[in-house]
Amino acid sequence: MKLVRYGEAGRERPGLLDAGGRVRDLSGVIDDVGGRWLLPAALEMLRGIDPATLPAVEGTPRLGAPVGNVGKLVCIGLNYADHADEMNLPRPDKPVVFMKATSSICGPNDDILIPPGSEKTDWEVELGIVIGAPARFVTPGKALAHVAGYTIVQDVSERDWQQNEGGQWVKAKSSDTFGPVGPWLVTADEVPDPQALDIWLEVNGTRMQDGNTATMIFGVAEVVAHISRFMTLEPGDVIATGTPPGVGVGRTPQVFYKPGDRVRLGISGLGEQAATLVRDPR
Template structure:
């Protein structure tokens, strides 16, 4: 299934993308695409619905973040060896973990704000994992059983805030609109293996990032198992798994985003996003 949310910010409704390209309304069956509706049991009930009989949404308008009200968003840094190389970093021996504030999460076509004082705004196409069950001390072998689905995410970053201000990376990752996710959540029955997906990102029509999830240093089961040692992962939590090479920070000289720039990005089977950079 491809689950999505449509409507104005704060008033999104749950929907399903039909194979014919139409959006079908799920409001009569669930209140939202969120923690309460991502359990294996609930997803199985949704799969059993008569999709043809669901109301068609004629004009869905804005597409919101594909997951509503996530409890936390945990990101993995330097998780592609070629991205680590372009930034001059040594590939890590263990996953690098940082947090992105959930207030950064937004829709896949929403504008991305350039923070006040920003001089190094960057892009990062990433595979996002959305949890569907509570995971604590899970094994790598069982880890994928706790996943509800996958989505495209742009881990927008302000590199000066991230690397030159004292403290941790979170301050460079958490401005409002720094987490576009969607357009939809693809459930695991449609995407059983997330480890061979082409991914890309363009800025103003020029290709900047090209990669594939088969070059992840730490794959999805490893990341979930590792995180579950340090924190309980809950339904609706987002894990953003890292970005391939081609970010602005790795260019010589860096080509930071500026107001009016347009980012277009996507991952095979997970859809595409598009954002315009605006002043905060």
């Protein structure tokens, strides 16, 4: 099942994709995609609905982030060995956990704003985990039972702020639009092995990142279990699991986003994002 949120920014409605890829309106069934509607019983109820009985959405609506009112956006850093190498950083022996402000979340195809003063805005395509059942001190063997599904997250990052502004990475990761999510939430039953997904990103048609989730240092189950030791993961929380090599700061010479760039990224079975980079006028 593929769940979406569509419509004007800030006023998105819940929906799902039918077998033909058309958006069907779920607003007569649930009030949003998120929170209690991602609990296992709620997802089972939604699976029992015949999409043909739901109103079809005309045209090609804007897609918002497929999860509403995200409580936490938790990120894992340096989770691909070859990405750690390109950053000239040691490969971690435990997951590197940091937070990204939820105010950075935007739709998968919305413009990405280069903030005032930024000259090193960079890309990172990541597998996103969406929590379905509360997780607190879970073991890796039971962690996947707490996952509602998967999506795509672009962890947009300002490298000068990350490296030279002091403190934690959150400052470099949390500008408005630095967290495109979507296009949809694919429920876990449709992703039999989250460690076997091709993951890629292109800028202006040039392939920059090309990897597979099999090369993660810490897989999905271990990531969920590890984070749940330090905070309760709740339905609708999103975890960005790290990026493969090919980021702009790791290239020679370094390359960063500039106004007018077009970025396209995807993960096998989870869809694609496509956005334009725009200089924030403020």
